[in-house]
Amino acid sequence: MTGAGEQRGTRQEVLDARRIVVKVGSSSLTTAGGGLDADRVDALVDVLARTLREQDPANAAAKEIVLVSSGAIAAGLAPLGLDRRPRDLARQQAAASVGQGLLVARYTASFARYGRRVGQVLLTTDDTSRRAHYRNARRTLDQLLAMGAVPVVNENDTVATDEIRFGDNDRLAALVAHLVRADLLILLSDVDGLYDGDPSTPGTSRIAEVHGPRDLEGISIGSAGKAGVGTGGMVTKVEAARIAAAAGIPVVLTSASQADAALRGRATGTFFHRTGRRSADRLLWLAHASAPRGALVLDDGAVKAVVEGTGSLLPAGIASVVGEFSAGDPVELRDPAGHAVARGLVAFDAGEIPQLLGRSTRELARELGPEYEREVVHRDDLVVLHR
Known part of the structure; x- marks a missing residue:
């Protein structure tokens, strides 16, 4: 484990990554009361579009980005007159139905400023644990990337039941990274990395690098953020990082405000090194996504x-x-x-x-x-x- 002040230079694995999965949480896109924050969405898209546009002359291959985006349920709260995320599944699905359209429309308009198209991909565990469905999902994502579009992936909250849910989009992002054979996974939230305690407590420090499970022994990992519009927390992010790293995919965990620095390979957030090799594609989904x-x-x-x-x-x-x-x-x-x-x-x-x-x-x-x-x-x- 390396302390925040001990890491220097750039992360070469980040700079070398060609296909990147970026996951952004609800709290980074919406207001606490519900509803999309257009400025936040545009700020994220500015960073992603720059990454797609800029290319290292030494690396001729164009970069590709798959965006795994939360925010559908949160975006649907205000339009439906809800002041907080509902607990019952029916109203969550109703909010997702309204919010998903708003979310994709916002991304479509924002990426259009750069001449980029987006393609919506909604998944449930049933789509990915079965062999034929898994192949179809991978084929769709590969084709969108080949045609220059930015896939925007989310769980299909409008129809997913408790039995066929991924549970959180952090885990979904790790599995999508494996599905598309990504070179890098970036998890963005409202926290700028993993800390060795509560970040609000004096004396705690950010963990800059994680080489394996032993680096996390004795670390107290917090729950969901203060915004209250998402389902994840640091626990789900660390678990997602563990899944991806074990599948041979390095991970950067940082805040949405540090997305540009993260994509430029700077020493921001927490970097999870690879701990394993790629396994047979579908088996990772069978282990972590199937119900x-x-x-x-x-x-x-x-x-x-x-x-x-x-x-x-x-x-x-x-x-x-x-x-x-x-x-x-x-x-x-x-x-x-x-x-x-x-x-x-x-x-x-x-x-x-x-x-x-x-x-x-x-x-x-x-x-x-x-x-x-x-x-x-x-x-x-x-x-x-x-x-």
Whole structure:
């Protein structure tokens, strides 16, 4: 861990990044009472447009930006006569329905000053944990970038239920960065970085660099900001940074007012170094974005095979079934004590599995037909959560 005063120079990984995902929170775009702040939106777009326009002569490849923007629900509060973010889902969805149009219209007008088009992309977890939907989402984003547009991504709050929500746009941004194979993720909020305590308390200092989980041991991470219009806080931002860094994507966490400095590679905010390599694309989403529709409880032998081995989950290792789900849905794989050890896409409906429990695929094929001589969860559709 490096103190704020110890970091010097520029961050070369930032300067070298070609494809960048920028996430901005509600508090950086709206007033505390709800409603978009046009000046704040324009200030952010000024910075992003400059980044897209300016190009290092030594780097011929043009830069690309994907903007993950919160603010739809907050933007819809004032027009609907709401003085604060509602707690019930129905009114949140109503506010999002009104606010999302206002948000994208504001971005469209602001980027138009620079001759840039924007494209709205709304996602739910269901769009990205399933194989075909995942490919479609990536194809859409890639095509928008190839055509010179700026994708503006948000969770589809107007239809998302608790079962199919990302939970916060920080995590969504980390997963989108992986989806589009970004070189850098920048998380913007109303705080200028991660501190070793409450930033308002005298004696605390900003953490300039994080090389791994050990650098965060003993750090007290705060909750949501004072504006009260968003769902995230420092906890969600650090978790998003951890997800992205583990997937091989460096992260800058800073305030929206420092966006220009961050994109210029200056030593602002907190820089999270890569801690891992890129994994198979969809598995990251399966681990962090999918909402399990049920669970399979495994015996001890199957737990060991799934967690320590490289094989698929077979019927012989399943002890019981929990919940209702269909073939292709994400499910948890639990140990006998009920702890989730893995997650995967199941190949059978919940109602079919009880007749398969504890039996070999060869036996099932003889009795039920050749279509039952297969895995319940194939290894390619399985991600281990704990080792």
